[in-house]
Amino acid sequence: MAFGKGHHLHLIDGSAFIFRAYHALPPLTRKSDGLPVGAVSGFCNMLLRYIDGNDGPDAPTHAAVIFDKGSHTFRNDLYDQYKANRDAMPEDLRPQIPLTRDATRAFNVACEELEGFEADDIIATLSCQAREAGGRVTIISSDKDLMQLVGGGVEMLDAMKNLRIDVEGVEAKFGVGPDRVVDVQALAGDSVDNVPGAPGIGIKTAALLINEYGDLDTLLERAGEIKQPKRRQTLIDHADQIRLSRELVRLDTSMTLPFTLDDLEVRDPDAETLLAFLSEMEFRTLTKRVSDRMGVAAPAVPEPAAPQVEAEVVPFDPDKYEVVRDAAALQVWIDRIVDRGWVAVDTETTGLDDMRADLVGVSLAVEIGRACYIPLRHKAADRDDLFGSDDLAEGQMDFDTCIEMLKPVLEDPSILKIGQNMKYDAKILWRFGINVAPIDDTMLISYAQHAGLHGHGMDTLSERYLDHTPIPIKPLLGSGKSAITFDRVSLDKAAPYAAEDADITLRLWHALKPRLHTAKVTTVYETMERPLVPVLAGMERAGIKVDRQTLSRMSSAFAQKMAGLEAEIHELAGETFNVGSPKQLGEILFDKMGLTGGKKGKTGAYATGADVLEDLATEYDLPARVLDWRQLSKLKSTYTDALQDHINPDTGRVHTSYSIAGAATGRLASTDPNLQNIPIRSEEGRRIRQAFVAEEGKVLLALDYSQIELRILAHIAGIEELKQAFREGQDIHALTASEMFNVPLDEMTPDVRRQAKAINFGVIYGISGFGLARNLRIPRAEAQGFIDRYFERFPGIKDYMADTTAFAKEHGFVQTLFGRKIHTPEISASGPRAGFAKRAAINAPIQGTAADVIRRAMIRMPDAIADLPATMLLQVHDELLFEVDAEAVDTVTQRVREIMENASMPAVNLTVPLTVDAGSGSNWSDAH
């Protein structure tokens, strides 16, 4: 029902709330990182108190918090001194401003602001609209500038004094009715806003004059009749200034707003969203109060440690490293850890697969330069020095005792465990019953700050930030066939290496953690990197069941087909050669058969990529056969053969490993095996997904974001037509085609739509005429024409691209909507590299924001589905795959979809909906 009679709109003056909160509270900071949060805390308390007071019959049906945005408004154009005497915003308040928006959204209250407008004008316009619709309005503010709006169902409420201000209240304050308030203010001026008014005239005198003459215009016209000479002269001399003052204090009641009253309908807060925000802010009391009220378990608020400000330079010295061989020695270290509240941890194992490798030893560091290694399962050197002995080496601590002693420390919520790539160590330790928490991860701390600048492995970080080359592992393990595992490394070599790793990790933490805040990526790290570690660990541990039989049968079939093709190819070539060798193939095609095609510069080899062969295949059989052979070869070697080798013999499942800090954009990467590139596009390849199956009685459930990157682009670039199309659930590619080629939607042909689709994707990649031409296989000029027409139709996209590259040039990085920074060091390069960097800069905020969204969804997922018989198994960039009890599919789908579709909230309120498609089946192919 549209807003109207019987409805009651509450409008909260957000800035007033913020300033009141700021001044009312001591300068609180977030414990984990020193982020100032006092005003946010006060703001949340006030919002909560406000919501609590709203359960009576007078409760609002609609409500919004309105904020100021931008320092320049139309009033500055009228009068450049407007608000010029305001003090600059306190430094510790500035970073809290966006957080108050987040807070508002977390409470699920509409949050509105408009660039270049004061909150007062938005409030005025909304009040006016509501009044005209026949509804009531309460403005929660005590700002006298808003009093002109009172009357006709509009009242104000001073929330602090719990005092309602109606027409009488305004008259008591100004001596005139609300309709004459601007006249009085124009005369009296306002020192706070620097409105000049008439010198020497205050509210009392102004009211007297207005009451006598009726209104300001009449007063100024008849100023000559005023008896008091000084007052008369002032009004005559300053008539223009007074009129200007009236323009400054008069609120704009007829703004065009991008939302309607109906959008402001009161909504219940979502417990999970709200609590997530409050605990992220580390508001312990508020979190508890809200969780008690809502009857929901409170999320744990970590008790984090912070490193010392600046560590003095301590040289690396292996002599300061200790080998811990018994419980007494370990107890000394544990006491140190408990005393300090943090510890750097590193595990040494027999391999890189954390699902299978054995734990060999643990190293710890509490203080820079001092570290220990606890050897646990090193093998004794062999007597004949040929095959190692299976006996354990002397002088090691008892394995079970060590685990038993470390467990309480590593699980102690008051002790921070610092690691480099902690997911690995945590997974190893988990296998021995230890749940490592809370954690910090130097790899992720670096990633949040330096994505796009360099890698985040320990060697890179140590070189860059500690100016130290770590002891290499290669000489210890050897390489190739003679390589040994870490348990065969002698203790005297293993200990300095292992202890140094813990020492380096601790030093890196000291060097990098304090910089998170100055780089303004603390929130990125704490909401999108660190919390992902346990989630991914869980997914990797779960693995996915892969049916070996299916793969093996497919391998055989592929092998047969390939043999046939190979014979044909050799026949056509007139000689035998290695079809898998691009070099040999190129020579056959271009030298022997004399087909037209060119060399590629770098190595002088012929290019024989699929695009080249496809062109040749229209006329010749051989390249066509080679294409078929290559497809089969790829499927067999990379998938049907290799996947079988990845089936874990203990679990019968395939356990991928996700790298969190691999892709600069924030995407995850999947390795060993890569489960993010399992075929789907070709019919033949898609069948491989049939081998990914659910356990008996369960199904695989796949949910994927629909068009998430295009939606994000529409939001970021602010393309109204695209946003509208997404809101209405239209076919976005068809719509683009229709707009571009002037074809009505009902006459759309698949080919025109296909071209538009290619353009839409091109836009996300930083489109070029060449690239589009190649993709669509059309002349370059034609492709360029498409692009020109596209930009003409959607100029906002062109602006986005220009703005983004300009931003990258100025700052050296670009950002996602959630604040993730992606550095673009090559943006100012010359030559073709500049082109690469530019396109990457255009793509990164879009791809990165999509990556942030699904990360946020994944982080919330374990709690969201904790009570359901469902396990999250895989992430494929815009898709999540679950294994679910068959009868619970609908419930899980509903729950997961809810989380995914709202994953941006409350941090970012997207102006396009995110929608999620779902499918399920007994295997991954059927789940799509």
Add this chain to the structure above:
DNA sequence: GTACTCACG
């Protein structure tokens, strides 16, 4: 170890 090719979003 590097280049090429190709699987995915």
Add this chain to the structure above:
DNA sequence: GACGTACGTGAGTACG
């Protein structure tokens, strides 16, 4: 005006 170009990944194979 020429130069090369769609964005982000991982893995298998050939080859030096």
